[in-house]
Amino acid sequence: MASLKEKFASKIGPMREKVGSILKEHGDTSISEVTVKQAYGGMRGVKCMVTETSALDPYEGIRFRGFNIPELREKLPKAPGGEEPLPEGIFYLLLTGELPTDDDVKAITEEWRNRSTLPDYLIDILNAIPKDTHPMTQFSQGILALQKDSIFAQKYREGMSKMEYWDPMFDDAMNLLAKLPLIASYIYRKSYKNDEHIPADPNLDWGGNFAHMVGIEEENFKELMRLYLVIHSDHEGGNVSAHTTHLVGSTLSDAYYALSAGMNGLAGPLHGLANQEVLRWIMEVKEDLGGVPTKDQLVKYLWDTLNSGKVIPGYGHAVLRQQTPGIWPNVNSLLNTFPIMRFSKLSAPSMKLLLIF
DSSP: OOOHHHHHHHHHHHHHHHHHHHHHHHTTOOOOOOOHHHHHTTSTTOOOOOOOSEEEETTTEEEETTBOHHHHHHHSOBOTTOOSBOHHHHHHHHHHSSOOOHHHHHHHHHHHHHTOOOOHHHHHHHHHSOTTSOHHHHHHHHHHHGGGGOHHHHHHHHOOOGGGTHHHHHHHHHHHHHHHHHHHHHHHHHHHSTTOOOOOOTTSOHHHHHHHHHTOOOHHHHHHHHHHHHHTSOOTTTSHHHHHHHHHHTTTOOHHHHHHHHHHHHTSTTTTTHHHHHHHHHHHHHHHHTSSOOHHHHHHHHHHHHHTTOOOTTOSOSSOSSOOTTTHHHHHHHHHHSOGGGGGGSOHHHHHHHHHO
16 A cells, blocks of 8 residues: 555646646636725635635535535544544545545554654753743744754755655654644643643544543544544635745745744634634623523623624634534534533633634
8 A cells, every 4th residue: 555655746746737737728817806905805705826625615615625524524534433534534635635545544643653752852842831821822832843853944955856845845744743732732731730741542543642632531522523623624725824834835934834833823813712712702701791691681792792892702704604514513413412511620721722722
């Protein structure tokens, strides 16, 4: 069986030919017009980049390489005894355009496991950051600290053909992906769990292991984490964090610089930090109203919020005009089995971090 890197390498030549042909035949074709309103509004709605891995339709929802979420839940490999797709499978699909086999997914799990050890210098850096530093700040710093080990940066300094840029960049990306769950769980346990850390379980997959290292062993939560990671794996390339990562990477900054920059964008309250702000807002509602409000109390509170010039965090979406089909019934089913109130024994920052990551 060909390795993922070999499979990816086999796609590069045909893709270069395809792009060359498109540029030759349609290079001067206009694909979008830009209004002054759009220019001032962050280019919303402007078609200005090519992203083949996913497409976000306002009414249909997101498709990954042409597959919607219910199809992915059916077709992608799952953990033994599980019902939700493994993130390793969506990664294979996004990278190659092909549905993986069980063996393909197991190979990625094993490869990420072999690349996952955190170097001692990174642990020292994370420990030196004050515990009350925001988790996303720590996460970004942790990612950036690994840049000293960038294979791409080393190979570039040594001199290599631009036709080979993909090779060390692939290894940087694989090394980084392998370490992300360990970095995130280390920050969580350091900041909110008395610096008591849980070692990785060599028998678990990438998403299940993250749940384990955070400290939640319920199988339903591991399933929720797998689904959560799958449906957040790609977003058409146009959101802030994805676009920032692409933009920084386009300068030939390596994967560590690029992803750290993307995380800085994700930390904004109009992007990934909205998860935290939604939770903060809900807790403020309960505090202001003395508990769980009635419907009438909540409606008044909502209007009071809007009339004061504030926003209701997490309400609405820049692109989607309805709930993405196939996502929320499954997420809600898992949350009903493992509801958010299950975290009642955790601190508010603990819940916040779980939602952010």
